[in-house]
Amino acid sequence: MALNKELLDILACPQCKGDLELSAQEDGLICRACELVYPIQEDIPIMLIDEAVKLDQWPNTSSD
Numbered sequence: 001m002a003l004n005k006e007l008l009d010i011l012a013c014p015q016c017k018g019d020l021e022l023s024a025q026e027d028g029l030i031c032r033a034c035e036l037v038y039p040i041q042e043d044i045p046i047m048l049i050d051e052a053v054k055l056d057q058w059p060n061t062s063s064d
């Protein structure tokens with residue numbers, strides 16, 4: 001069910017090419033540099049800047 005960790009290693013933020021981190025609920029990939037979250041839908045990360053959600057508008061992230 002959880003996103004493959006090797007896949008997570010391969011994926012990078014499409015905007016800054018930086019590392020992504022899995023959200024607490026494993027339903028999004030967080031770019032801390034851009035403060036964006038790329039949603040994961042049915043185990044498929046949506047790596048589109050247009051589909052990304054602002055980190056402060058994402059309900060399932062801790063802020064630390």
Ligand SMILES: [Zn+2]
Nearest residue numbers: 013016031034
């Ligand atoms: Zn980024």
